[in-house]
Structures are given as C-alpha cells and as structure tokens.
Amino acid sequence: MSLFWWLVTGAVAVLIVAKYISHRRNPLNKFPGPLFCAISDIPYAYHSMVGDHPRWIAALHDKYGPVVHIAPKELAFITDSSIRDIYGYRKGHQVFTKSGAYDAAAFTAQTRSVVNERDPVEHARMRKMLAPAFSDRSLREQWPLVTRVCDTFMAEIGKHARDRRTVDLAKYFSLLTFDVITNLALGESFGSIESGKVHPWQTFFMNGARAMGDAIVVLRFPVLKNLLIALQPPQMRAMIKELKMHEAFTVELVRKRQESQIDRPDIIGRILQRQEVEETEFSNVFIAAQLSDVVIAGTDTTATALDSANYFLMKSPEAMQKLRDEIRGRFKRYEDITPATTADLPYLNAVIEEGLRLFSPVAWPPSRIVPPGGDTVDGHFLPGGTWVSTGYYAAPHSASNFKDPYEFHPERWLSNNPTDNLDASQPFGVGTRACIGKQLALTEIRLIMAKLHYKYDIEAVDKNFDWVGNAVFRLLWDKPALMVTVREREVVSV
Numbered sequence: 142m143s144l145f146w147w148l149v150t151g152a153v154a155v156l157i158v159a160k161y162i163s164h165r166r167n168p169l170n171k172f173p174g175p176l177f178c179a180i181s182d183i184p185y186a187y188h189s190m191v192g193d194h195p196r197w198i199a200a201l202h203d204k205y206g207p208v209v210h211i212a213p214k215e216l217a218f219i220t221d222s223s224i225r226d227i228y229g230y231r232k233g234h235q236v237f238t239k240s241g242a243y244d245a246a247a248f249t250a251q252t253r254s255v256v257n258e259r260d261p262v263e264h265a266r267m268r269k270m271l272a273p274a275f276s277d278r279s280l281r282e283q284w285p286l287v288t289r290v291c292d293t294f295m296a297e298i299g300k301h302a303r304d305r306r307t308v309d310l311a312k313y314f315s316l317l318t319f320d321v322i323t324n325l326a327l328g329e330s331f332g333s334i335e336s337g338k339v340h341p342w343q344t345f346f347m348n349g350a351r352a353m354g355d356a357i358v359v360l361r362f363p364v365l366k367n368l369l370i371a372l373q374p375p376q377m378r379a380m381i382k383e384l385k386m387h388e389a390f391t392v393e394l395v396r397k398r399q400e401s402q403i404d405r406p407d408i409i410g411r412i413l414q415r416q417e418v419e420e421t422e423f424s425n426v427f428i429a430a431q432l433s434d435v436v437i438a439g440t441d442t443t444a445t446a447l448d449s450a451n452y453f454l455m456k457s458p459e460a461m462q463k464l465r466d467e468i469r470g471r472f473k474r475y476e477d478i479t480p481a482t483t484a485d486l487p488y489l490n491a492v493i494e495e496g497l498r499l500f501s502p503v504a505w506p507p508s509r510i511v512p513p514g515g516d517t518v519d520g521h522f523l524p525g526g527t528w529v530s531t532g533y534y535a536a537p538h539s540a541s542n543f544k545d546p547y548e549f550h551p552e553r554w555l556s557n558n559p560t561d562n563l564d565a566s567q568p569f570g571v572g573t574r575a576c577i578g579k580q581l582a583l584t585e586i587r588l589i590m591a592k593l594h595y596k597y598d599i600e601a602v603d604k605n606f607d608w609v610g611n612a613v614f615r616l617l618w619d620k621p622a623l624m625v626t627v628r629e630r631e632v633v634s635v
C-alpha cells in the first residue's frame with residue numbers, strides 16, 4: 142500500500158475512534174434510535190437530500206417510540222406535551238430558541254428576518270412590526286383584494302370546464318396563492334392566473350426555498366461548508382446569483398413603493414406605516430427581507446393545504462358529497478360566499494384540518510435548542526445545547542396519537558373524539574414562533590374551497606394516482622401534477 146493510502150486509512154481510523162469516544166460520552170445515548178444517527182449527521186442529511194425526511198422521522202418513531210435520537214446532538218418527539226414543552230410558554234422556564242438550522246433561511250447577509258431571527262428580543266421586535274398587517278382589522282380590509290384574485294381563479298377554472306380541458310389543480314393553486322400573497326405583501330399583481338404560467342419571480346422564491354433546504358444540510362458539516370465556500374462549484378455560483386437577483390428585485394419593489402406614497406391596505410403598507418408609529422426608519426433591505434419571508438412562508442404552504450384537502454376529497458366520494466351538500470345547502474348564490482360567511486361551515490373546517498393533518502405543508506422538524514443549564518421535555522431532563530423538535534408530519538401520523546393515522550376522516554374533528562389526540566396535529570405551530578399568517582391562510586383556503594365546490598364538480602383524472610406518495614420533500618413539498626376534470630354544476634354568474 143502506498144503512503145497516501147496509509148495516510149487515508151489512518152485518518153479514517155482516527156475519525157472512527159474519535160466518533161466512538163464522543164459517542165460513549167454523549168448523554169443523549171440513553172435515548173433509542175439507530176446507532177448511525179447517534180454518531181453521525183449523515184442519515185439526517187441523506188434523508189433530506191433524497192426527499193423522504195418527514196416519512197423517515199415518522200418511521201423511526203413507529204420503530205423506536207415517542208422519543209428518538211435522530212442525530213448526534215438531536216432528539217425528535219411526537220407527543221402533544223412535547224409540543225407545549227418545546228414551543229410553548231412554560232412559567233419559570235427559559236425560551237427554547239430556534240436552532241442554527243435557521244441560519245440557512247437567510248434572504249441576505251445584510252440583515253435577519255422574522256423567520257430566521259434566533260434572538261427572542263430581536264424577533265419580538267420584528268413580530269411587533271408585522272403584527273398590524275395580520276390584525277383582524279387589517280385582514281378585513283384586505284379581503285376585497287383576496288376575493289378579487291379568488292374570483293379570477295374561479296373564472297380561469299371555468300374556462301377549463303367549458304372547453305372540457307383537464308386542469309392541473311396543484312399548478313393553479315400555486316398560481317393563485319402566489320397572486321394573493323404578492324398582492325397583499327407587495328401591492329404588486331403578477332397576473333399568474335390569467336397567464337397560466339409560473340412567474341419567473343415565483344421560480345426564484347421556490348428555488349430559494351429549495352436552496353435553503355440544501356443549506357440546512359450543509360450547515361451540519363462545517364468542513365464541507367468551508368470547502369464549498371472556498372471552491373464555489375458552478376451550481377452554487379448560479380444559486381448565489383439567483384438569490385442576489387431576488388434580493389435586488391425585492392428591494393427595488395420596496396423602494397418604488399416607498400416613493401409612490403400609495404395608501405393601500407396591504408402588508409407592505411402596514412409596515413411602512415409602522416415606521417411612523419415607531420418613529421424609526423427601517424432600511425429597504427430589512428423590509429424586503431420580511432416581505433420575502435412572508436411570500437415564501439405564505440405561498441406554497443397555502444397551496445399545499447388546498448391540494449391535499451382536494452386530493453383526499455377526490456379519493457373519498459362520501460366526504461366529497463357531504464362537503465358539497467354543506468356548501469350548496471348553505472349558499473343560495475355564489476355572491477353570498479365571503480370570508481365572513483365561510484367561517485362557520487363545520488364540515489369544511491374539518492376537511493381542511495384533516496388535510497393539514499395528513500399532509501402538513503411544514504413537514505420539516507422545526508428544531509429548537511434546550512437552554513443553557515438544561516431543561517425537561519416530556520419529563521426527560523436534557524442537557525443545554527440539545528436540539529429538539531416535534532415533527533409536524535410525524536406526530537399526526539403516529540398511531541399513538543391518531544386511530545388509523547393514514548386515513549382521511551374529517552369526522553374526527555367534528556364531535557367528541559375519544560380515540561384521537563387532536564392536539565398532536567399543529568400544522569401552524571405553537572408559541573411565539575407560530576405562524577403569523579394562520580388566520581389569513583385559513584380564511585383564504587375556506588373561501589376558495591367554498592367557491593370551488595359550490596360552483597364546480599371536480600374529479601381526479603386518474604383515481605388510483607398516489608399524489609401524496611409521489612410528493613418529495615425539499616424543505617417544501619415538490620408536488621406532482623393533480624390532474625382533474627371540472628364540470629360546472631349550474632349556470633351561476635361569477
């Protein structure tokens with residue numbers, strides 16, 4: 142063997158011994174899980190890269206129980222009490238801050254933003270700045286904007302029905318939620334629905350989110366990270382170029398709006414007003430970073446919720462019929478369907494909850510750090526610095542929380558339910574870092590569902606297609622087409 146191979150073999154041997162020693166000393170070793178996960182981040186990274194991460198975590202819980210050692214310094218949980226311990230407020234306990242994984246979710250190196258800010262005080266400042274845009278009053282003022290976009294979507298779907306063309310509902314939901322959010326967040330209309338095409342800027346956003354998913358993995362391997370920064374392979378250079386274009390484009394939108402003095406009840410308008418209240422001037426790049434978060438966090442998530450609710454309904458004719466009966470029984474005219482009148486449709490709400498439970502749009506385990514000095518999760522004392530999470534996908538798919546966890550039963554959300562632990566499904570998160578757009582998302586979803594199923598009968602083109610099973614997870618879900626036929630129920634004016 143040459144000297145080179147002796148050196149390589151020696152280096153590998155030293156690495157294995159070092160890993161073994163640190164493994165023996167790791168206090169998390171007492172928790173169950175695969176040995177490879179306990180000594181290396183490789184399994185975590187591998188499942189992130191192949192796109193089955195949420196399913197992998199769920200399978201580990203099925204095998205090892207409610208707490209699993211998923212990476213050397215990281216544990217995953219699935220109980221509702223772990224959700225409260227990790228993400229909620231506990232009197233006398235310190236906050237579990239977001240983990241270093243969130244450093245990957247950076248819009249720019251110049252500033253942090255509401256999603257990736259890890260410091261609780263700074264985050265509270267950002268949340269306060271954004272809160273007025275998501276207040277009940279603000280949302281009420283924004284409904285005409287949302288309703289207009291929803292009606293454009295309905296008219297476009299109607300063209301497919303009249304021409305007897307099939308339609309990719311997943312694509313159209315994505316165009317719809319992008320048009321809604323860019324209208325609200327930035328006061329800009331990109332007309333994606335009318336064009337039937339994904340706007341290049343939406344592609345920037347989606348590519349940006351995927352790049353963040355890859356960066357989350359790379360950050361786990363500091364040597365690899367430094368190597369990539371030093372070598373800058375072509376894909377990375379292209380990605381950085383795209384991120385910079387995205388940044389410049391968003392900052393320019395903010396600049397234009399600052400100068401225009403338009404008074405419009407949208408999210409950017411509320412942020413600009415906030416400057417006057419606080420008597421501070423936020424930089425354009427700071428505002429752009431917050432708005433970019435809102436667009437990334439609010440577009441694909443809402444579209445995924447619409448996709449899954451409709452996919453599962455098309456697989457369950459009985460549930461579909463109950464939903465149609467509820468909506469068509471409640472509304473005499475299409476014009477009567479509004480954000481206010483759709484708030485209290487019990488079956489519709491149950492369908493949405495169940496879709497979110499079965500296919501959580503945020504399916505990545507949102508990790509937090511146990512504070513210095515250590516703290517308990519689910520009754521286990523954990524050393525400070527341990528990364529912990531409750532899987533928004535894994536928890537609702539565990540038979541320890543839900544009966545027949547992989548089956549679509551909206552009824553579980555309707556009446557006293559002794560078999561399911563409904564608190565274990567928290568698709569919008571819990572605590573100070575929970576979703577700021579929850580009310581906006583739910584109202585938008587209810588409005589679209591009610592309008593769609595009032596006016597049209599939709600059916601899957603291929604009734605056996607496993608749409609959920611074919612979705613790949615890369616921070617967001619990469620979803621296959623959801624091909625449907627649409628038939629107009631009756632002549633109703635839009």
Ligand code: HEM
Pocket residue numbers: 255256268322434435436438439440442443446501502503507533567568569570573574575576577578579581582
């Ligand atoms: C069905 C749709 C949605 C789901 C399931 C969802 C889910 C979530 C979850 C689970 C979190 C916490 C993530 C974490 O801890 O890492 C979150 C945070 C967030 N969401 Fe949503 N979201 C949805 C729609 C929206 C919409 C429509 C908006 C904005 C218009 C939005 C804006 C945000 C923001 C800004 C955060 C960060 C909050 C913070 O850290 O303070 N989301 N969302």
